[in-house]
Amino acid sequence: MKNNHQNIKAFESILVFMFSLSLLFIAQNMINTQLHIWPAVAVSLFMGFFSYIIESKTLINKSRLYAVYGVLFLLILVLIFFVNPVKTGFLYFLNQILIYMGKCTGNYIHLFDVVGQSNLFLFILGFLTWFTGKIVFEIKSRSLLIILFIMFIITLGVGIELNLLAGGFYVLVLFFIYVWLDFFCESKREKVYFDGKAVGGWLLMASIVFMMTTATITYLVPPLNFERDKGLGKVKNAITTTYDRLRFGNNVLPEGDFSKMDKMQRTDETAIEVVMSDPQSMFLRGFVGSQYTSSGWETQPADIYYDHYGLFYWLHQDNFTPLKQLDQARRIVQGDNSEPINVKVNLKNACRKYAYAPYELISMEGKNQVQYKADETMLSKGAGGQKYYNFSTGNSIMKDYLQIAQTYLEEHSQNDTTYENDEAHYNQYVYDTCTALSDKDKLLLQSHFGEFETQANHAPYTGAKNKILSYLSQNITYQENPGKCPAGREFLQFILEDSASGYDVHYATAATLMFRYYGIPARYVEGYLVTLDDVKDKEGYSVIPLPEKNAHAWVEIYQDGLGWVPVEVTPSYLDKTEQPSDIVIAQKQEPNIISTSYQESNITQLESPEQQEEIKKREKDKRLLQIIISIVVASILLILLFLFARTIYRLYKHRKEKLAMFNDGDRKIAIRSLFIDTMNLLYYDGIPKMGGSMYKQSKNLSEKYGETYGEQYEKTLDNTQKAIFSDLKPEEREYNQVYEFMNNIRNTIIKNKSLYEKAVMFFKGI
Structure with a gap:
């Protein structure tokens, strides 16, 4: 009986230590700094040995033992709140966690006023995590399993990428090991269902799994900067999509998801009803994709908005709203005081997640109905979104925006006014965040477009537009059933070199990356078109039905000084809305607007052969690292599978022996x-x-x-x-x-x- 009691306490001490270590690795990676947690690990390990010796040898009774733990915990609290170096480290640690939470959510959280940090707190952290594990493991086994499972889901669900899912993976391993041991070990009965040799074997197996995980996390994979796990991202997106469909209704547009772009499914059923005081064609912006990934377009990551919290705070203080910027710029340049156009919208069958609004937006009625998502789009408030909403807008700016932008740059850009200052700061943010292009995509586009001249920090707008439109019209065939992109294939390469076909979402995706290749900030947009045919011969305040077929995808580019403007890139849609004067469709001849001659003074420097070799080397190293990680993870899964199979066999054998005795x-x-x-x-x-x-x-x-x-x-x-x-x-x-x-x-x-x-x-x- 005594040996069984010691075995049980050994199990408990190891599990508490592993639980503590998982918390420490979560903490280390959450704050995303070079925090060396080994002092905390050492303290947690010491507490594990201490508790095992005291409890397994039954030197003092349980109530007195808990009293000792309680006094020790109170002493720790005293150190945290009254010893300045420890308090400083504690507040610094909390600040880093608050910063991480802000980066995950995009919301700024006020930090504690503290300067510097103290490593003394790391020793206290070891005690705190051990105490947490001890308290958790005093809970009944079923509740503990639920806690571990919830902890794993939360750890991964919020997007914590802890060096190959570190903290979450630790918790998962701990979860399986505890499930295994709990089936055979019941401390309240002080009974173990297997002998001492088996105990040693399972402890050795658990240690091997644990060490393999530690080696993988600590040494093989470098720290990541808030990069979400792709596999988990797919699961999270699937859950989010299902939830949005139930809450806001079905969306005929894919919201940037490449897996939903294999076939266009839009009917003649009315999606939106629009009533205007002065009917005009317009682009109604909904989903905006700022970040291009292997699986699709995504909104700007929350940590980007968190890092630029101060910028958007002061922009909004100055009433500078990127979603209303076009109207502000026009009024500055033209002094336009024309009556706004009043618009009423009824979302009959369209997705109610977004408040679809034009680029010339002036104001939304009922501010409590919508939520501005920084500089991207407007989301509907309410449990099921808003079916009805009103807004006021200016006259269509599509025909004239080039002249307005030129006048602004020539006459107003150097003025020291609030708008000019705010636009300059926002302009820098746009170029920093909306021109991203991977090395692989850059090389691919270079092979199709070659070199180009620059004007300021990008190619001339007109030349880039015509080059892109010419390429798309000559090399991509419009097809509403292009099929899915094969697994492992880059979507851009699939469009340009494999299928060479697609519909508006494919054109918009390719064009967005092409504009970025030319140094022009660009984003992928989905929404609805109010076409010229829709408003033809319509009187004011008449109902304009927009069918699902008016759902559409396009590109928006940032016009310096002016703001985001839509660019139609699907050839068959060019006559459906008003277009700026510089749109030229070259069906058979290459336009000579963009020179391909080499001029060292003003040509964007593309990668040299040495740089291309370095890119290939990084790709090779990355693949090797992925293989190593896959082998380690597969080994761990095989071990867990072996443990499970062995359990089933032992249970079968035990049941057979029991029936034989019966x-x-x-x-x-x-x-x-x-x-x-x-x-x-x-x-x-x-x-x-x-x-x-x-x-x-x-x-x-x-x-x-x-x-x-x-x-x-x-x-x-x-x-x-x-x-x-x-x-x-x-x-x-x-x-x-x-x-x-x-x-x-x-x-x-x-x-x-x-x-x-x-x-x-x-x-x-x-």
Whole structure:
């Protein structure tokens, strides 16, 4: 019994330490700094040994032991709040966690006023994480499993990329190991279902898994900067998409998801009804994709908005809103005081997630109905979004925006006014965040477009537009069923070199990256078009129905000084809305607007052969690292699978041996085995162990299961005692009575158990 008690305490100490270590790695990676947590690890390990020695040797009783832990915890709190170096480290640590939370959500959280940090707090952190693990492991096993599972989901769900899912992966490994040990170890009964050699084997196996995980996380994978796991991202996106569909209704547009771009499915059913005081064609912006990934377009990451919180705060203080910037710029340049156009929108079958609005937006009525997502789009508020909303807008600027932009740059850009200052700061943000292009995509586009001249920090707008439109019209075939991009294939390469076909979402994706190649900030946009045909001969305040076929994808580019403007790049849509004067469609001849001659003074420097070799080397190293990681993860999964298979085999073997004992030809042995199994069932179901005469249990059975069970129990006990203590051979009817009672008890207990509880009973061999 003593050895079993020590084994149990060894299990508990190891599990608490692993739980503590998982928390420490989560903490280390959350703050995203070069925080060396080994002092905290050492303290946590020391506490594990200390608790094992004290508790396994039973040097003091449990209540006194907890009193010692309580005093130690209070001492730690005193150090945190009253010892300045420790307090400084604690507040610094909290600040880093708040910063990480802000980066995950995009919301700024006020930080504590503290300068510097103190490594003394790391020792305290080791105590705190160990105490946390100790408290958690004092909870009943089922609650603990739930806590571990929830902790794993939260760790990954919020997007914490802890060096190959570090903290979350630790918790997952810990979860499986604890499930394994919990099936065989019950500390309250001080009973272990396997011998000391097996204990040592499983501890060794757990240590190997743990060390492999540690090696993978700590040494093989460099720290990442808030990069989300791709596999987890797909799961998260699937859940989010399902939730949005239930909340806001179905969206016929893919919201930038490449997996949904294989086929266009838009009907003639009315999606939106629009009423205008002065009907005009316009682009109604919905989803905006700023970040290009292997799986699709995504909105700007939350950590980008967090890092630029101060910029957007002051822009909004100055009433500079990127979603309304076009109207502000026009009024500055033209002094336009024309009456705004009042618009009412009814989202009949369109997705209610977005408040679709034009680029010339002046104001939204009912500010509590929409939420501005920084500089990208407007989201509807409310549980199901807004079906009806109103806004006011200026006249269409599409035809004239080039002249307005030129006038602004010539006459107003150097003025020291609020708008000019705000535009200059926002302009820098746009170029920093909306011109990103991977080395691979840059090389791909270079092979198709070659070199180009620059004007300021990008190619001339007109030349870039015509070059892109010419390429798309000559090399891409419009097709509404282009098929899915093969797994592992880059989407841009699939469009340009594999299928060479697609519909508006493909054109918009390719064009957005092409504009970025030319140094022009660009974003992928989805929304609805109010076409020239829709408003033709329409009177003011008449209802304009927009069918699902008016759902559309396009590109928006940032015009310096002016703001974001839409650019139509799908050839078959160029006549559906007003277009600026510089749009030239070259169907058969290359336009000579962009020179391909080399001029060292003003040509964007593309990668040299050495740089291209370096890019290829990095790609090779990355693939090698992914292979190593895959091998390590596969090894761990195989070990866990082996453990599970071995468990099933042992359970099968144990059950087979038990059935053999139940049917033993010697009825004395069979009755004794049946009675022991029955009592284990009763103890598992909450019947307490009692000292003295076992006949006292009949009262507990009568109260819990009914008087019949109490009577049967007494008869079963008579037959069992006769079999054990009498020299007479038990009769067959006595054996049958004990066997029948055991079956009745088992059936009664199982009938009231949940599926989870039945599984636990199975794995515990009860």
